[in-house]
Amino acid sequence: MSYDFGAMASRPVTIVDVARHAGVSHSTVSRVLNGHPHVRADTRLRVEQAVEALGYVANLQARGLAGGPSGSIGLVALEVSTSYVVEVIRGVDEELAASGLDLMLSTTRRHDVREREQVLRLSQGLCDGLIVLIPAAPDLYLEDLAARNYPIALIDHGATPFASSATMANRSSTEQAMAHLIGLGHRRIGHVTGNLATDAARRRMLNWRAMLQAHSLEHGDDLVVEGDFRRESGQRGAAILLDRSAPPTAILAGSDFMAVGVLDEVRKRGLRCPDDLSVMGFDDVAEATVMTPQLTTIRQPMQALGRQAVRLLMDRLRNPDAPTVHVELATELVVRESTAPPAH
Amino acid sequence: MSYDFGAMASRPVTIVDVARHAGVSHSTVSRVLNGHPHVRADTRLRVEQAVEALGYVANLQARGLAGGPSGSIGLVALEVSTSYVVEVIRGVDEELAASGLDLMLSTTRRHDVREREQVLRLSQGLCDGLIVLIPAAPDLYLEDLAARNYPIALIDHGATPFASSATMANRSSTEQAMAHLIGLGHRRIGHVTGNLATDAARRRMLNWRAMLQAHSLEHGDDLVVEGDFRRESGQRGAAILLDRSAPPTAILAGSDFMAVGVLDEVRKRGLRCPDDLSVMGFDDVAEATVMTPQLTTIRQPMQALGRQAVRLLMDRLRNPDAPTVHVELATELVVRESTAPPAH
DNA sequence: CGCATTTTTGCACACGTGTGCAACCCGTAT
DNA sequence: ATACGGGTTGCACACGTGTGCAAAAATGCG
Numbered sequence A, B: 001m002s003y004d005f006g007a008m009a010s011r012p013v014t015i016v017d018v019a020r021h022a023g024v025s026h027s028t029v030s031r032v033l034n035g036h037p038h039v040r041a042d043t044r045l046r047v048e049q050a051v052e053a054l055g056y057v058a059n060l061q062a063r064g065l066a067g068g069p070s071g072s073i074g075l076v077a078l079e080v081s082t083s084y085v086v087e088v089i090r091g092v093d094e095e096l097a098a099s100g101l102d103l104m105l106s107t108t109r110r111h112d113v114r115e116r117e118q119v120l121r122l123s124q125g126l127c128d129g130l131i132v133l134i135p136a137a138p139d140l141y142l143e144d145l146a147a148r149n150y151p152i153a154l155i156d157h158g159a160t161p162f163a164s165s166a167t168m169a170n171r172s173s174t175e176q177a178m179a180h181l182i183g184l185g186h187r188r189i190g191h192v193t194g195n196l197a198t199d200a201a202r203r204r205m206l207n208w209r210a211m212l213q214a215h216s217l218e219h220g221d222d223l224v225v226e227g228d229f230r231r232e233s234g235q236r237g238a239a240i241l242l243d244r245s246a247p248p249t250a251i252l253a254g255s256d257f258m259a260v261g262v263l264d265e266v267r268k269r270g271l272r273c274p275d276d277l278s279v280m281g282f283d284d285v286a287e288a289t290v291m292t293p294q295l296t297t298i299r300q301p302m303q304a305l306g307r308q309a310v311r312l313l314m315d316r317l318r319n320p321d322a323p324t325v326h327v328e329l330a331t332e333l334v335v336r337e338s339t340a341p342p343a344h
Numbered sequence C: 001c002g003c004a005t006t007t008t009t010g011c012a013c014a015c016g017t018g019t020g021c022a023a024c025c026c027g028t029a030t
Numbered sequence D: 001a002t003a004c005g006g007g008t009t010g011c012a013c014a015c016g017t018g019t020g021c022a023a024a025a026a027t028g029c030g
Helices: A015-022 A026-033 A039-056 A060-067 A084-100 A112-125 A139-147 A170-184 A200-216 A231-242 A257-267 A302-318 B013-024 B026-033 B041-054 B058-063 B084-100 B112-126 B139-147 B170-184 B197-215 B229-244 B255-269 B302-318
Strands: A070-076 A102-107 A129-133 A152-156 A165-169 A189-191 A223-225 A250-253 A277-285 A295-297 A325-331 A332-336 B072-077 B102-107 B129-133 B151-153 B164-168 B189-193 B224-226 B250-253 B278-283 B295-297 B326-329 B332-334
Touching: A015 B302, A026 A039, A039 B170, A039 B295, A060 A112, A060 A165, A060 B058, A060 B112, A070 A084, A070 A112, A084 A129, A102 A112, A112 A129, A112 A139, A112 B058, A129 A302, A129 B026, A139 A152, A139 A250, A139 A257, A139 A302, A152 B197, A152 B255, A170 A189, A170 A200, A170 A250, A170 A295, A170 A332, A170 B189, A189 A200, A189 A231, A200 A223, A200 A295, A223 B102, A231 A257, A250 A257, A257 A277, A257 B058, A325 B189, B013 B026, B013 B041, B026 B041, B058 B072, B058 B255, B072 B084, B072 B112, B072 B139, B072 B278, B084 B102, B084 B302, B102 B112, B112 B139, B129 B302, B139 B151, B164 B302, B170 B189, B170 B197, B170 B250, B170 B278, B170 B295, B189 B197, B189 B229, B224 B229, B229 B255, B255 B278, B302 B326
Parallel strands: A070 A102, A070 A129, A129 A152, A152 A165, A165 A325, A189 A223, A189 A250, A250 A277, A277 A295, B072 B102, B072 B129, B129 B151, B151 B164, B164 B326, B189 B224, B189 B250, B250 B278, B278 B295
Antiparallel strands: A102 B102, A295 A332, B295 B332
């Protein structure tokens, strides 16, 4: 066995190096690092100075292996491409900043097997807790982890006894939007839906229709066009609706991006918003405050969802035996400039 | 696919469990998992079946501790709040998807100490390579890691012998912007900078000044205001510039968000863009095509930057002894509606 | 000062995996 | 049949840290 003290192959500083430098055993260093009570004051000081002097950084893996806390929580998501995921991550990151915990993001990219792998990986000591942001069935591992009493927070899942969860109140959001438009005096309210293959789009359409029926307003098929959540489909939908013999005075788009498309068509036709047509969206994306007119929309509390998940997780970290909780976050009507009473 | 967990699923399945189930030693299981050549075919099959039956998932920490590959690469960033970071992450994630490697995101939240900590943590076996996305001085750890021959890719840093790096052609991007404005006939061109603590902001300002000098145009201190990359600082900067005795006819903002702020001030004063003031930004964020007028800007290839960083990293993973590389990606002038020849 | 009690410290093992080395097995050539 | 050789396999140790237990040291008390 040979020791090389040369500057070439510098080995990371370990707890043993610190111990040697401070003239104690590595156990003592460990105790200092973890704030154990039974350490003499001057010993603690010597160790802390050694840590400082050598620039010691704990090896997360060894610590996790040995059963110590990792000081970080994991977030498992499908991908980072959609703004939905990005916003949730932002919320998580910001809430975490206050607590001093680290964030580990892991993406599964739609491989179902990978999902279970990633979750188990992170739960094996790498992270103290896990936030799962995947709209799939986590039954494969949830019960397992619950048996180990491992803290998990699910986002956008229904209630389950195995983990805490946070979700959005989808129903009331469409009601909020329609109440706003009807309250302004609109009687013909068109709807450009998102991709009807998705739950959210379908529920929004059903609730749009239900609200019109409840107020005895027209709700026929010539007031609704299917889109796909994207800007271009919003423009196409608006073109169709505005070409009707009796065009709507307001259009509810299934997403903010489609609302932008609706406004594209409005501008193209030389109409003005909100004077000639009121427009609403869903989500309250960052773009909503940048456009002219600024968009009236239903804010989906995506960041808040992330924050809430962190709080749920930290509750479980502090008190592992407390029962799991299910939280439903309200959406919020954000009135800006794109809606007004109808002209006539 | 169904997994058979034993009656007591309280403890995670380890390599030893698999070994027992297959009637071999844990070493053999390890060799199967890592694709070593000297394993008999039927033994390999038995082990693989045991892995499947027990639903074994490797413990990353133990593997990392023991010196094995982690199969994941790390990304260290300040935060995930800015779209710059988000876009880079998207690029990284997408490029990584092709390679089968996992992504670990870690945020430092502007604590300089944490930066070194996080980097060292992840480099101690947790990740096979690291992408650093922090506009600060990584001298503290770079040399150290280079000595260990640890693969690192820096984003938006200058060339360094210690790591591969990818950056955008900051010089030419500013030249592109200024050439456009000067070509339109502008002679007084103001500049609201980003946070001058960052490299990018400082270089943009220097190049702004250099271009003005090269064309013998005024470039004094009363044509430049420091901002912080955010919308509000853009508005403040514009207010200051427009209050000068001889206000500029065009303003180059250090980011698209600041350009939005500039437009806020323009609108507030009842001015019109581009008639009374031309406005340009940097980045080409999603918002740029949504606003009115649509923003003329310099497109920063942020996703491409992420992809490039991954490729650089994988080159080093495959060939650790190859020299480091510095790649510069071209930016692109995107002319939209917010720039025009000056009125007078 | 001696003894009991408490505080402080070190030893040794555990965590799960990878790997050098030696031992094993089996087939083939002598 | 024996020796040889190469493909397989197991043993034992290493990685860095946490912790129960016992030893050592410090403290308190008479």
